[in-house]
Amino acid sequence: MTAAIINQIFLGELLVRKKVITRSQLRECLAVQRQTKQKLGEIILEKRLLSAQEISLILKEQHWRNLGYWVIGD
Numbered sequence: 114m115t116a117a118i119i120n121q122i123f124l125g126e127l128l129v130r131k132k133v134i135t136r137s138q139l140r141e142c143l144a145v146q147r148q149t150k151q152k153l154g155e156i157i158l159e160k161r162l163l164s165a166q167e168i169s170l171i172l173k174e175q176h177w178r179n180l181g182y183w184v185i186g187d
Contacts, residue, residue, distance in 0.1 A: 121179050124153050127171060134162050 122130075125139045134142075134157070142156045149156075154168045163171070 120181065122175060124172070124175055127175050127178070128157075128163075131171075133167075133171065138162060 125134075125143065128134045129136050129139050138160075142153060142160065142162075145151070145156050146153055154172065157163050158165060158168060
């Protein structure tokens with residue numbers, strides 16, 4: 114279980130790594146998240162940084178990466 118936690122990639126970090134959002138945009142969204150307790154993806158949608166379809170795709174990628182199956186494009 115510890116290995117899974119160590120290798121876990123968070124949504125915001127994945128978005129920044131893939132250059133989908135900037136680190137500054139992530140910090141702004143995380144500040145909103147701390148205040149509102151909303152999910153990060155919801156905040157990103159509200160700010161129109163990504164579409165619902167784009168969020169869905171990146172969440173799928175995050176899921177597979179966290180399971181250790183994602184190797185393409187790293």
